[in-house]
Amino acid sequence: MKEVEVTSREIIKPSTLTPQHLQNISFSHLDNKATPYYVTIILFYSSQGDNKKLEQGEISDQLKKSLSETLAQFYRVGGRVKDGVSIECNDDGVDFFEARVEGQLMEYLDHVNVDELEQFLPYEVCITVDELSSKALLAAQVNVFDCGGIAIGMCFSHKIGDGVSLAKFINGWAAMCCGANEASTSMYFDLSLHFPMTNLPKLMPSIGPKENKLLENIGESKEKMVPSSPRGKQNIVTRRFVFDVPNIAALRDYVRSKKFSNIDYPTRVELVSALIWWRAMAIAPSESKHTRAYAAMHAVDLRQRIVPPMSDDYFGNASSFTVTPFIKGETVSEYHDLVGYMRDSIRKVDGNFVMELQRGNELSMNCIKEAKEQFLERGLVMFNFNSWCRFPFYEADFGWGKPTWIATTKVPGMNLVILIDTKSGDGIEAWVNMLEEDMAQLENDQEFLSFVSSK
Structure with missing residues (x-):
């Protein structure tokens, strides 16, 4: 493990005060339902660029100044959660840490241990309800290696935004660091006008093979949920699996070759998600394979699915979930079938879906109750997929x-998968969080490993 030594910590505040009329932003329904944990990301930069010529102090000064200027435009990020229903844009600022790392960046990247990545982050991922109103909504840690390589680790509160918003903020900060006059040409924080607070459930319409089913808040029914292995110590581990272009092409050819498959060109996300789900079900204990219900949940960005479409300049949580249910023994458990179920589920998140979500009509509520009874009485094993592709x-x-x-890094959830582009943009890195005993089986499943490029 590389030794990471934190050398300083300070609060960075917006370069200009937020106007009074912008100092309170109500949560949208989707913000309200977002899990209160930190989304984590680490960006590694080699020492081949201009940073090789800069001292750590110069790098830090550039980043702090540009971060302060960026917060003036992304004023929501520099605030605090107020009463659990809004963001008070009080300019309290964000936490900024500096750290030194022994060794060479490229040597470290050649032998990455995902269990060690959290040392590059400023915060723990999990946050208590009591901390929600007091802790910063963003924290950054700038880690400088002996060679001049840099790792910028960030913790971004899920209560203020989704992956699209995180990417918007990071690129805005980067632009300001390079001398841009604005972090973004436009930014909108009024998603609550499009998704007002309601009593809708946390999980949205399930539109896979069993049409128009909905699952109510799974988090409130934990006693009926089961892991894919016997209960015991909930030791969740994280592993990274890389799928390169040839292996993704092999998966696609396999699906398209099936006689009754009507999927012409499955996406990378569909192929990798279905593969992980398929093999995770296959390695489940034999005594539970035909008695439990399984489901795959995908986060879906609504910005381009609402009518008329929104731009990515809408900052906040604009993602919902679609659930693909599957009960072993009732449906043929073929890989290409699962790809098709997932595609049907994701593609039916359209303008009508969003309109129904905004209205929260009684028909949806009735479907929720029906699906909850059908799935939870058997015991539900849920797999959660989030794509950053x-x-x-x-x-x-x-x-x-x-x-x-x-x-x-590791996220607070069992059977939770984050899909990220490879640097080339056409492969996928799957960051899989599972119970330790389940992960051990997946890592030794030869059918799964035959499509994995590297770990």
């Missing part, structure tokens, strides 16, 4: 080139 994290140039590698 096509998010422009690899475009974030702070003045010393684009990132060499983008990473995340």
Whole structure:
């Protein structure tokens, strides 16, 4: 493990005060339902660019000044959660840490241990309800290696934004660091007008093979949920699996070759998500395979699915979930079938779906109750997929080139998967969080490993 020594910590505040009429931003329904934890990302920069010529103090000064200027435009980020229903844009600022790292960056990246990545972050991922109103909504830690390589680790509160918003903020900060006059040409913080606070459930319409089913708040029914292995110590581990272009092409050819498959060109996200779900079900204990219900949940960005579409300049949580249910023994458990179920589920998140979400009509509520009874009486094993693919994290140039590698860390959730583009943009890195005993089986599943390029 590389020794990371934090050398300083300070609060960075916006360069200008937020006007009084902008000092309170109400949560949208989607903000309100967002889990209160920190989304983590680490951007690694090699020492081949201009940062090789800069001292740590110069790098830090550039980053702090540009961060302060960026917060003036992204004033929501520099505030605090107020009463659990809004953001008070009080200019309290964000935490900024500096750290030194022994060794060479490229040597470290050649032998990455994902369990060690959290040392590059300023905060723990989890946050208590009591801390929600007092802790900063963003914290950054700038880690400088002996060689001049840099790792910028960030913790971004999920209560103020989704992955699209995080990418928007990072690239805005990078632009300001390079001397831009604005972090973004436009920014909108009024998502509550489009998704007002309601009593809608946390999980949205499930539109896979069982049409128009909805699952109510799974988090409130934990006693009926089951892991994919017997209960015991909940030791969740994280592993990274890389799928390169040839292996993704092999998965796509396999699906398209099936006689009854009507999927012409499955996406990377569909292919990798379905593969992980398929093999995770296959390795489940034999006594539970035919008695439990399984479901895959995908986060879906609503900005381009609402009518008329929104731009990515809408900052906040504008993502919902679609659930693909599957009960072993009732449906043929073929890989290409699962790809099709997922595609049907994701593609039906359209303008009508969003309109129904905004209205919260009684028909939806009745479907929720029906699906809850059907699935939870059997015991539900849920797999959660979040795709960061096509998010422009690899475009974030702070003045010393684009990132060499983008990473995340362990997240507080079992069977939770984050999909990230490889640097080339056409492969996928799957960051999988599972129970330790389940992960051990997945790492030894030869059918799964035959499509994995590296770990």
